[in-house]
Amino acid sequence: MCLFNSKLSKIDYTNLHKPLQIANRTFPVNIIQGPLAGYSSAAFRLLTWQYSKPAFSYSEMISANALAKNSRKTRERFLTKDPNEGPVCFQLVGNSAKELAEAAKIITDFGADMIDLNCGCSVPKIHGNGAGSSLLLDRPKLYKLLCALRQSTPLPLLVKIRVAIDSDQTNIEIAKVIADAGVDCLVVHGRNWKEQYSTPCRLDAIKFFVEQMKIPVIGNGDVCCLESLKKLLETGSAGVMIARAGVGQPWLIGKLIAEMEQKPFTIPLPEEVGKIYIAHVTHLAKLLNSEKIAVLQARKLARPYAKCIKHRKEFCNAINSCDNLLDFQKLCNDYFW
Numbered sequence: 001m002c003l004f005n006s007k008l009s010k011i012d013y014t015n016l017h018k019p020l021q022i023a024n025r026t027f028p029v030n031i032i033q034g035p036l037a038g039y040s041s042a043a044f045r046l047l048t049w050q051y052s053k054p055a056f057s058y059s060e061m062i063s064a065n066a067l068a069k070n071s072r073k074t075r076e077r078f079l080t081k082d083p084n085e086g087p088v089c090f091q092l093v094g095n096s097a098k099e100l101a102e103a104a105k106i107i108t109d110f111g112a113d114m115i116d117l118n119c120g121c122s123v124p125k126i127h128g129n130g131a132g133s134s135l136l137l138d139r140p141k142l143y144k145l146l147c148a149l150r151q152s153t154p155l156p157l158l159v160k161i162r163v164a165i166d167s168d169q170t171n172i173e174i175a176k177v178i179a180d181a182g183v184d185c186l187v188v189h190g191r192n193w194k195e196q197y198s199t200p201c202r203l204d205a206i207k208f209f210v211e212q213m214k215i216p217v218i219g220n221g222d223v224c225c226l227e228s229l230k231k232l233l234e235t236g237s238a239g240v241m242i243a244r245a246g247v248g249q250p251w252l253i254g255k256l257i258a259e260m261e262q263k264p265f266t267i268p269l270p271e272e273v274g275k276i277y278i279a280h281v282t283h284l285a286k287l288l289n290s291e292k293i294a295v296l297q298a299r300k301l302a303r304p305y306a307k308c309i310k311h312r313k314e315f316c317n318a319i320n321s322c323d324n325l326l327d328f329q330k331l332c333n334d335y336f337w
Helices: 042-051 063-069 073-077 097-112 132-137 139-152 168-180 201-213 228-233 252-260 270-286 291-308 314-318 325-336
Strands: 021-022 026-029 032-033 057-063 088-093 116-117 157-164 187-189 217-220 237-242
Touching: 021 314, 032 057, 032 252, 042 057, 042 237, 042 270, 057 063, 057 073, 063 073, 063 088, 063 097, 063 132, 073 097, 073 139, 073 270, 088 097, 088 270, 097 116, 097 139, 116 132, 116 139, 132 139, 139 157, 139 168, 157 168, 168 201, 187 201, 201 217, 228 237, 228 252, 237 252, 314 325
Parallel strands: 032 237, 057 088, 088 116, 116 157, 157 187, 187 217, 217 237
Antiparallel strands: 021 026
């Protein structure tokens, strides 16, 4: 369900669907698949690219500390990029300038397209550890970390934030730090770090940053349909980031692009969705080198993928007792076909 219900302005939205320029990179479209912890691995991104072709996709949030410690498990899961997927922005999280710089060098050498610093995560173990959204409360530290990243990589540097919890003055200070540190693009999620997803996205806060910054600003929050996409574009954002809505429907961005261009788009039938779901989990098993863990993750993916089938609740309950790929595939065949 879209959270935007206000009357649309009379704007030629086809002119707003345009290329996106970030530093020395130009992307033919301006819709991005954002980072989702536990979801946006190479398996997820590949399907998004095959069915939508966004400007670029984000990796899952990657611990700079784990990368700096040369964690093999972290590299295998988070740095894997399928040769058939499009550009990827790798997102780092951390509170140490040294570790972030080392991690940025590793990702740069690995072949990343762009790097992002997470300044929006409000999960207690991240925020409470002085990383994520807590960096917005400590602007000198944020500046230090961004400068360390800027000096450690020639790649386009992005930062993803939430809006300030108190005042426009704080947002002005955050904008100044980001500009002074040499960041190439700002992604703004239109909620503060204390707000849950039940709170509608604050479009006026996103517009505030658009008007403050000279670099491109990408808006993020609650976009799930053409109407909500149009409303976010009214902020003047250079691009739009899709996040949660893309789970279980990797064709969503392709559908939105087609609708913006007033072109026909056919949503996959349940049989095709079942094949996509199976491909997603099968790829996860290879990526994680664990059939068991992949099937466990399939349980989290069940509800979004099963939106199109009649007996969704029964299917989701059945998946919860599934513990191997063969049984998972059989269940999909029984319910999606």
